[in-house]
Amino acid sequence: MNAFVVDTNVTVVANGRETHASDRCQYSCIEKLENIVDGGLIVIDDANFIMTEYERRLHFQGAPGVGDMFYRHVFDNQYITAKVQRVLIHSTAEGSFQEFPNDPSLNGFDPDDHMFVAVALESSRNPKILNAVDNDWKQFQTKLMNHGLVVVQLCPEELRG
Numbered sequence: 001m002n003a004f005v006v007d008t009n010v011t012v013v014a015n016g017r018e019t020h021a022s023d024r025c026q027y028s029c030i031e032k033l034e035n036i037v038d039g040g041l042i043v044i045d046d047a048n049f050i051m052t053e054y055e056r057r058l059h060f061q062g063a064p065g066v067g068d069m070f071y072r073h074v075f076d077n078q079y080i081t082a083k084v085q086r087v088l089i090h091s092t093a094e095g096s097f098q099e100f101p102n103d104p105s106l107n108g109f110d111p112d113d114h115m116f117v118a119v120a121l122e123s124s125r126n127p128k129i130l131n132a133v134d135n136d137w138k139q140f141q142t143k144l145m146n147h148g149l150v151v152v153q154l155c156p157e158e159l160r161g
Contacts, residue, residue, distance in 0.1 A: 003041040003125035013132040015065030025155035033070040046086045087122040110136040
């Protein structure tokens with residue numbers, strides 16, 4: 001079973017709200033989230049940093065989009081180990097995580113995304129990190145690969161150099 005860490009931007013694009021992503025990009029995000037729900041493993045942290053981020057941008061009520069439905073799936077299944085793996089990460093006073101690589105080549109990487117990297121590194125399942133429209137994932141992709149991380153760009157046409 002493939003494992004994934006899903007950046008919040010993927011869910012927001014799948015919803016088609018608060019984004020200028022193309023229809024093609026939105027479809028790519030929708031398709032990937034639906035595939036994960038149907039048979040993938042989602043990796044989150046045990047301290048709920050990722051769930052708190054999802055909660056700020058996604059909703060259970062109203063007319064839910066696919067991103068919202070993904071969040072509901074993670075919420076409902078967060079303690080079912082066949083669907084969601086929870087890993088322990090530790091925040092630092094500097095606003096990062098102990099598990100984030102101490103690597104000067106990652107200086108400038110968006111601190112809001114450190115949690116996704118920390119979770120991926122702590123998982124025993126070698127999850128792929130999914131990105132839709134955040135340029136920092138593209139900018140630092142090779143440097144993250146040096147730490148054994150795979151970043152999947154769902155919308156490469158949306159990203160700037």
